[in-house]
Amino acid sequence: MKSNVKVANLINENAALKAELAEVKGQLSWLLEQLSSSRRKLFGASSEKSVYDQIGLFQEDTRIIPVSDPIPVPETGNQQSRHPKKRGEMGSRLPVGLPVETIECVLPEDNRNCPVCGGSMHTIGKEVARRELKIIPAKAVVTEYVRYAYSCRKCEESSDGSVPVIKATLPPQVIKGSLCSPETVAHIAVQKCVMGSPLYRQEQEWKRKGIPITRQTMANWLIRCSEDYLEPIYDELHRRLCKHKFLHSDGTTFQVLREPDKPAQNQSCMWVYRTSGDAKNPIVMYDYQPDKTKERPREFLKSFSGYLITDGYSAYHSLPDDITVVGCLAHVRRGFTDALKVIKKAEDRNGSLALIGKNYCDKLFEIEREANGKTFDERYAIRNKKAVPVLDEFYYWLTSIEPHVAEKSKIGKAVNYSINQWKYLERYLLDGRIECSNNRAERSIKPFVINRKNFLFATSVPGARAAAVIHSMTETAKESGLDPFEYLTYVFKTAAGVNLRENRNLIDALLPESAPTHCRISG
Secondary structure, rough: OOHHOOOOOOOHHHHHHHHHHHHHHHHHHHHHHHHHHHHHHHHHOOOOOOOEEEEEEEOOOOOOOOOOOOOOOOOOOOOOOOOOOOOHHHHHOOOOOOOOOOOOOOHHHHHHHHHOOOOOOOOOOOOOOOHHHHHHOOOOOOOOOOOEEEHHHHHHHOOOOOOOOOOOOOOOOOOOOOOOOOOHHHHHHHHHOOOOOOOOHHHHHHHHHOOOHHHHHHHHHHHHHHHHHHHHHHHHHHHHHHHOEEEEEEEEEEEEEEEEOOOEEEOOEEEEEEOOOOOOOOOOOEEEEEOOHHHHHHHHOOOOOOOEOOOHHHHHHHOOOEEEEEEOOOHHHHHHHHHHHHHHHHOOOOOOOOHHHHHHHHHHHHHHHHHOOOOHHHHHHHHHHHHHHHHHHHHHHHHHHHHOOOOOOHHHHHHHHHHHHHHHHHHHHOOOOOOOHHHHHHHHHHHHHHHHHHOOOEEEEHHHHHHHHHHHHHHHHHHEEEOOHHHHHHHHHOOOOOOOOOOOHHHHHHHHHOOHHHOOOOO
16 A cells, blocks of 8 residues: 555656656746857847748748758849949949039150151140049038128218118028028938937047037027927928828837926937838938827827738737727747747758748738739738738637747747737738838838937937937938038028928928939939
8 A cells, every 4th residue: 555655656656756857848938949049149130031041932822841951042144243244333323413624744845755757746635534433521611601781972961960871681590690501511411310320429520620519509509590490391291191091100119308297317219200112202201209108109099090010019909999009010020030030950941830820921922022013002902812812721720739839939929919909910901001020110210210220319308309300300301302501501501590380381381202303312
């Protein structure tokens, strides 16, 4: 009897040890996965272009067929190279309007004797033997406004001594009483918000040229010009943005040091909203807010009614009923791509759940590439014919494997994210104008993220707002085919001294779509 009890105890103890061992193995696997993922983020490539793509994983009925053959590399013999084929070819692609500086190479008089008979030689022709692109760095020029005064000679001869004097009218200043010119503030804004050069670096550059412009002075110029001239245009762009039916949105963190009732270490948010591919005049808008709560997009989009393509952030799911939130298929694919990257052995990748999930996404993107260039109605028809069966099988596969994957593992997170976002993901089938991913907004938030790595933070709330407004103007200008410097210079010159909030009829002429020809990028 005692032996039976001992055996039973040993069996229970063995089962408990096995369960404990399985749990430890699971934790170890998760920790190794996290370590591998962290190392890839630190040292690996950030591109999501996969090296694990395989051809033939789907037949026409979209069923999965494991294939281990390498990807065939297409021949490029008949394709035109992106690089110049011969020396000097780049010169033919330079803009026509660039000024040309001609340097003539002539023989000295002493060397113009004929080597045969010794007679004097004369010019018989010339040729353009070489072309070079000469870059002239930015230079500072002082502009002096000389104002003439006028009086009446007849009154000067009168005995009463009252002589009227009239002075010529000066053009208005962009900032009254300041050295700042439209070109200067436009240059500073573009250097910071387009080229990513913080104000302290610009300060050092000006000092090397002997010009003592401090970063605080430049910051004040940017804030003042943003509030006086750019914010009214920003408000009009916001109004027009909300009239569109299809929008994209994304957001990123942003640190502001001197925010009311917040420590400097707390993170604020820079939201981005932009038009979709159906817009004739693209608009990109940044919105600085002190937090990432659901009230922020609700407030910004309060006059918007339509489809909003975005990621799975929960703040978007509390928007009013007249806004239909559409999920991002690229985020789904990213989850399976990340899960695939942590699988070290090549033989383990073939037929893995991560590869199967990624291939479903790739098939859906392949259908989107097929629909590119078609009308919106044709895209709608192609999606409903080809994408719907793939989505149905994809969802069935997700729900069937969900109970068998660890929730905190990479593949578990990818599967759970896909299932939780499914009702939003499949909404891109509702209209041919809806894009299946939020890549458009992610491309628009990227310039700000890159610039933030340079200037790190904003000192004050007005500075953060100015950063949002100026980035909105420069990115919208770039999307509209404008040179940001020329466009901002045009705005500041045209609006200098004008209260745009009281002269709203001028705002339409200052919008990117109304910019003059000289603001557009040639070629």
